[in-house]
Amino acid sequence: MTESDIQKQLEALSNPQKKEFLPYYFKTGKGQYGEGDLFIGVVVPDIRKVAKANKNTGFEELGRLLDNPYHECRMCALLILVEQFKKLKSEVEKKQVVDFYLSYTHRINNWDLVDLSARDIVGEYLSGKEDRSILYRLADSDLLWDQRIAVISAFAFIRENDFTDIIALSEQFLTHKHDLMHKAVGWMLREAGKRDKSVLISFLDKHYRIMPRTMLRYSIEKLSADEKSYYMKKN
Structure with missing residues (x-):
């Protein structure tokens, strides 16, 4: 066709x-x-x-x-x-x-x-590979969509309990100006936390004071009411 x-x-x-x-x-x-x-x-x-x-x-x-x-x-x-x-x-x-x-x-x-598309193409292609430099080239791009592709691609690794790249990317984008990136990073952190809560808590304890509120809200969605309150009231 x-x-x-x-x-x-x-x-x-x-x-x-x-x-x-x-x-x-x-x-x-x-x-x-x-x-x-x-x-x-x-x-x-x-x-x-x-x-x-x-x-x-x-x-x-x-x-x-x-x-x-x-x-x-x-x-x-x-x-x-x-x-x-x-x-x-x-x-x-x-x-x-x-x-x-x-x-x-x-x-x-x-x-x-x-x-x-990003997780199921770029993420799946890189899953299991040591060289994931593609992700960081995308993350370093000036194009918003390249940056979001980098973050969403990491979902493929998160599903395999591999959190190294999403933590690195999340730290890179902590001061990003666009809410589409705040939402993407928060979503992926939440997915990581669903698989290993300690990974999310460690990230939050280090960065929650400077995380954009949208990113923080997305990331803590599955935490208890008390945990949400703790992180939100000090953000």
Whole structure:
């Protein structure tokens, strides 16, 4: 299938209410993080169905989808890449997908696009590898989406009880200005704490006084009421 064919499949699933709502939800106004993004009005479960139906789409057409002005077309391309990646056995083929993905991070340009793809492509590729320098190149980028990809990719390691990188990245982003990064870091710290509470508590005891409040609130969500109160009242 071509980019145009896939766009038509998505357009057939358009919901007028969603088409009106989504631009507000994803902050597409002037000066907002999603400025200028366009929406067809398709919900994620339906985009997944289209992605699975077109999972053999090649890089050329996926690149066109990622360059498409419609958010759902870009999401569909990313979900196709996720489908392809999880079936691959060859490290060479996996690296090709990762390299392709990383060449388009400027088009993975909203939080949902990152969150639905980074862990399952970049994170899974790096899981078990000693060299995770890709994460820190992304973290050092000036592009917000690269930075969020770095943090969400670490979810793959967290699921394996490997917390080194999320702690390092969380410390790097303690003074980040954007709430999308505060939310991402807080979420990943919470996930780490669900698996090993001592890791979260150690991080909080060291940094809670300077953590942005959104980051702190996200990270302590699963703690007891008394623990939440302790950290919040001194933040």
